[in-house]
Amino acid sequence: MNKDLKASAPTDSEIVLGILNxxxxxxxxxxxxxxxxxxxxxxxxNGDEDDAKDIYQEAIIVLYNKIKGGDFELNSKxxxxxxxxxxxxxxxxxxxxxRYGGDIRDFEEHLPVEEEIESHSDRDIxxxxxxxxxxxxxxxxxxxxxxxxxxxxxxxxxxxxFGYTNADNAKTQKYKCLQRLKKLxxxxx
Amino acid sequence: MSDNQLTEFIERYFDGSMTAEERxxxxxxxKNNAAVESKVTEHIQFIGLLKQYGERIELESRLNAIHSExxxxxxxxxxxxxxxxxxRMWRNHHSKxxxxxSVAIFGVLTILILTGKLNNDxxxxxxxxxxxxxxEKTVTQIGHGRTPEKPKPVRPPANFRGTGFALxxxxxxxxxxxxxxxxxxxYVQNAAGESFHAKVIYTEPQYDLAILQINDPSxxxxxxxxxxxxxxxxxxxxxxxxxxxxxxxxxxxAGYLASAANYSNDSTEYIIxxxxxxxxxxxxxLDEKGNVIGVITARQTQVAGAYFAKKSTYLLKTIQNxxxxxxxxxxxxxxxxKLSGLSSTQLSKKLKxxxxxxxxxxx
Numbered sequence: 001m002n003k004d005l006k007a008s009a010p011t012d013s014e015i016v017l018g019i020l021n022x023x024x025x026x027x028x029x030x031x032x033x034x035x036x037x038x039x040x041x042x043x044x045x046n047g048d049e050d051d052a053k054d055i056y057q058e059a060i061i062v063l064y065n066k067i068k069g070g071d072f073e074l075n076s077k078x079x080x081x082x083x084x085x086x087x088x089x090x091x092x093x094x095x096x097x098x099r100y101g102g103d104i105r106d107f108e109e110h111l112p113v114e115e116e117i118e119s120h121s122d123r124d125i126x127x128x129x130x131x132x133x134x135x136x137x138x139x140x141x142x143x144x145x146x147x148x149x150x151x152x153x154x155x156x157x158x159x160x161x162f163g164y165t166n167a168d169n170a171k172t173q174k175y176k177c178l179q180r181l182k183k184l185x186x187x188x189x
Numbered sequence: 190m191s192d193n194q195l196t197e198f199i200e201r202y203f204d205g206s207m208t209a210e211e212r213x214x215x216x217x218x219x220k221n222n223a224a225v226e227s228k229v230t231e232h233i234q235f236i237g238l239l240k241q242y243g244e245r246i247e248l249e250s251r252l253n254a255i256h257s258e259x260x261x262x263x264x265x266x267x268x269x270x271x272x273x274x275x276x277r278m279w280r281n282h283h284s285k286x287x288x289x290x291s292v293a294i295f296g297v298l299t300i301l302i303l304t305g306k307l308n309n310d311x312x313x314x315x316x317x318x319x320x321x322x323x324x325e326k327t328v329t330q331i332g333h334g335r336t337p338e339k340p341k342p343v344r345p346p347a348n349f350r351g352t353g354f355a356l357x358x359x360x361x362x363x364x365x366x367x368x369x370x371x372x373x374x375x376y377v378q379n380a381a382g383e384s385f386h387a388k389v390i391y392t393e394p395q396y397d398l399a400i401l402q403i404n405d406p407s408x409x410x411x412x413x414x415x416x417x418x419x420x421x422x423x424x425x426x427x428x429x430x431x432x433x434x435x436x437x438x439x440x441x442x443a444g445y446l447a448s449a450a451n452y453s454n455d456s457t458e459y460i461i462x463x464x465x466x467x468x469x470x471x472x473x474x475l476d477e478k479g480n481v482i483g484v485i486t487a488r489q490t491q492v493a494g495a496y497f498a499k500k501s502t503y504l505l506k507t508i509q510n511x512x513x514x515x516x517x518x519x520x521x522x523x524x525x526x527k528l529s530g531l532s533s534t535q536l537s538k539k540l541k542x543x544x545x546x547x548x549x550x551x552x
Contacts, residue, residue, distance in 0.1 A: 032255065127242050172193065
């Protein structure tokens with residue numbers, strides 16, 4: 001199994017460049033290359049395949065953001081980096097579930113990655129708040145916010161989609177929604 | 190200016206749809222009004238977070254799409270290490286198992302300490318002498334219908350009984366200390382039913398051994414002793430036998446040597462499998478060649494079939510420890526052994542002349 005993977009494994013700099021250029025193919029190769037390693041780690045340490053998926057995707061997101069943020073230096077192998085992040089995340093998850101027996105079976109060498117995970121989980125908390133604020137906002141505000149701010153659609157398109165006859169009405173509606181969204185977001189603890 | 194208007198200004202400022210005049214005015218407003226400036230910063234950060242959130246959602250859906258193409262099930266089979274179930278169970282539950290085991294050990298120890306079983310092994314240890322009166326009662330209950338024949342000189346029945354065996358032909362005997370302890374007077378009776386007065390000349394309570402001497406005028410020399418005391422330790426598993434007086438008649442018992450130390454780890458005693466009863470205490474334990482390898486001492490009441498015999502080396506030590514001025518006759522141990530090669534019937538016939546019932550009288 002390992003041999004096959006190595007043969008088709010992309011090089012680390014290929015991956016970094018691919019992610020910087022938004023290459024879907026490279027992202028896919030990255031994902032499929034290291035997933036078995038993490039599946040092995042999680043499954044043999046009290047987890048199941050769903051846990052492995054969650055943990056692995058989180059690690060890929062950490063790596064992705066780090067590369068995109070431009071502060072990624074290749075001073076270790078990507079493989080080691082991914083393994084270390086997953087290992088750290090999984091230990092954290094295990095201790096949250098009280099399933100951690102004080103011992104993890106390691107399959108690879110690993111590095112300390114505390115800082116990355118700290119800033120990642122801070123950001124995750126913010127995203128969680130945003131998600132629930134959007135949920136509470138309700139329709140049509142939620143879609144208007146997503147269309148305008150996330151999908152970068154024009155006010156014209158939004159007007160047509162929601163059947164606003166007057167662009168000013170749509171605009172007013174949008175600002176009202178944004179005010180409510182901010183309120184909902186900031187009042188969360 | 191309302192919040193909505195301010196937001197509109199901010200957005201127009203950043204998307205470049207403001208006129209040059211408006212821009213100058215807005216920049217002036219930001220400069221002079223700290224509240225407006227902080228609104229601007231907050232808005233930029235908030236919209237930034239909203240956009241990042243959108244990107245995260247999009248990245249997650251891309252990853253999910255990639256993930257759905259992987260055959261996770263097949264991979265799982267490949268990477269799973271299958272430890273044996275007991276290892277898995279230990280790995281998943283070892284903290285619970287440890288706690289349970291600790292509680293169990295603690296409980297057992299507590300019970301042992303509370304009931305005093307832990308430090309008082311001897312309580313299970315029943316010494317083999319018996320009260321004659323108790324015995325008589327049993328005999329009548331069983332319905333032998335016959336009280337033991339009293340020796341000719343009329344004497345009250347003995348309070349306590351054990352067994353002893355001759356060390357020399359001139360009347361030195363060995364028995365257990367617990368048989369004769371607290372004795373006011375001691376009589377020994379041979380297989381023919383003749384009783385002789387005896388005197389305790391030496392005791393070794395730490396080994397539970399005592400040396401008696403027959404000092405009765407009617408006593409005649411026993412003739413050469415057919416066995417000798419073994420100076421080395423017996424071998425595990427070897428056949429051993431004994432003669433003794435658990436009843437009024439001499440009783441033969443055979444078995445094997447089970448261990449070189451008793452349950453209290455006292456290496457002065459053997460564990461033997463020879464069935465013995467109260468009254469056998471003090472009897473000789475012989476090996477197949479006719480060497481005396483020990484002296485019957487006690488039985489373990491809690492363990493079926495476990496009995497104890499003091500090793501012959503301790504008897505030899507006891508004999509050596511006798512002060513010379515308490516010996517009125519010579520105590521020369523026989524070193525020849527005339528029993529080897531005899532069948533068990535011949536053995537017991539020969540031996541019984543040298544094994545005595547020890548009867549103890551006290552107030």
